[in-house]
Amino acid sequence: MRAILIVLDSFGLGAARDADVFGDVGADTFGHILEAAALGRADAAGRSGPLNLPNLRSLGLFAAHDEYHGKPGDRRSYTGLYGIAQERSKGKDTPSGHWEMAGVPVMFDWGYFPRTIPCFPKDLTDALIDRGNLPGILGNCHASGTEIIERLGVEHMESGKPILYTSADSVLQIAAHEETFGLDRLYALCDVSRGLVDPLGIGRVIARPFIGTAGQFTRTANRKDLAVPPPEPTLLDQLTAAGRQVISIGKIGDIFAHQGTGEIVKAAGNMALTDATIDAIARAEDGSLVFTNLVDFDQSYGHRRDVAGYARALEEFDARLPDLMARLKDGDIVILSADHGCDPTWEGTDHTREVVPIIAFGPGIPGGPIGERDSFADIGQSITSHLGLPPLAHGKSFLG
Ligand SMILES: O=P(O)(O)O[C@H]1O[C@H](CO)[C@@H](O)[C@H]1O
Numbered sequence: 001m002r003a004i005l006i007v008l009d010s011f012g013l014g015a016a017r018d019a020d021v022f023g024d025v026g027a028d029t030f031g032h033i034l035e036a037a038a039l040g041r042a043d044a045a046g047r048s049g050p051l052n053l054p055n056l057r058s059l060g061l062f063a064a065h066d067e068y069h070g071k072p073g074d075r076r077s078y079t080g081l082y083g084i085a086q087e088r089s090k091g092k093d094t095p096s097g098h099w100e101m102a103g104v105p106v107m108f109d110w111g112y113f114p115r116t117i118p119c120f121p122k123d124l125t126d127a128l129i130d131r132g133n134l135p136g137i138l139g140n141c142h143a144s145g146t147e148i149i150e151r152l153g154v155e156h157m158e159s160g161k162p163i164l165y166t167s168a169d170s171v172l173q174i175a176a177h178e179e180t181f182g183l184d185r186l187y188a189l190c191d192v193s194r195g196l197v198d199p200l201g202i203g204r205v206i207a208r209p210f211i212g213t214a215g216q217f218t219r220t221a222n223r224k225d226l227a228v229p230p231p232e233p234t235l236l237d238q239l240t241a242a243g244r245q246v247i248s249i250g251k252i253g254d255i256f257a258h259q260g261t262g263e264i265v266k267a268a269g270n271m272a273l274t275d276a277t278i279d280a281i282a283r284a285e286d287g288s289l290v291f292t293n294l295v296d297f298d299q300s301y302g303h304r305r306d307v308a309g310y311a312r313a314l315e316e317f318d319a320r321l322p323d324l325m326a327r328l329k330d331g332d333i334v335i336l337s338a339d340h341g342c343d344p345t346w347e348g349t350d351h352t353r354e355v356v357p358i359i360a361f362g363p364g365i366p367g368g369p370i371g372e373r374d375s376f377a378d379i380g381q382s383i384t385s386h387l388g389l390p391p392l393a394h395g396k397s398f399l400g
């Protein structure tokens, strides 16, 4: 009996009930991709036409979306448990979403940088320039990470000044060229920054290394997130304390500040991360958790507002589900969910406040609706109940 939790990063199923607070009323990551694809507006190399997700459809993904939007489901029965969850945490960021599903909703306010230029306090940038021995900094504004390296990459290479930027999330991001600035130097600078932004309540410092030359800069897989630790023990801490095996795949280790994250497996790209997940299922011990984050949905398609790329990534993931299912043993449960939305048709490049899918399946788990859940914490609570652990402080299990 094992639990496998896979986060399709940013795969929201529609505006949350409190989306007005975020200016996100009407956002719908899945719905807008579906619509665009049906209209032939999500064609790209490797895909065309309506979204083809046969496995996710059978599990109940489309029904979960339909029911939240007041439409009848498309079939009479589904092979998975399916529903949606609202977020209790105040932010629509990655750590909030993941910590909440691991039983710790984030009820405090993160620090954010204002939408001004400069966006960072002078004390902070002065300290960083001094401690990092830098000739200065570039950026100092809200930006999309790919656009800002396009705009400032050459100046960065010539001047040696790193590019600092932020977003609607509680983040300080630092982009620098792996070869001219150096990866280790970028990581060291992020370590210094982590200490400097702690008093400001900033959730993450993110290293954003890139390579290439003018007009051809690309970010590498050496991204590194330095997150503050969760404010209370999570599902992962509980599993670790109980001597259970935890296998964390992709960004999970970083997102939980390596608290209770067990064995860390890194891989670049959704397909390599899915391979790593399937391998982990093959070897995971009884009573363990395999916890995967598929970051491309968010990083490569959601933030980039690339509808066709997002559609293709969903189809690629769907096609791997039979492989994954073939590795399951009696008593296993797989839960597919997301941490927030990032509607690729929405204005700007930030996340969108959305409900997330909860799709659960496994040999011996009967399909059916689990309705609208009022916290992502129901995921963590269902896992404790499934694995026979004491309940977490938050969440209600959706398992009978
Ligand atoms: O535009 P890029 O650099 O991808 O940044 C995005 O990634 C950050 C972390 O997930 C978010 O805060 C968002 O701004």
Ligand SMILES: [Mn+2]
Residues within 6 Å of the ligand: 009, 010, 093, 094, 298, 339, 340
């Ligand atoms: Mn995310």
Ligand SMILES: [Mn+2]
Residues within 6 Å of the ligand: 094, 298, 299, 303, 342, 351
């Ligand atoms: Mn993101």
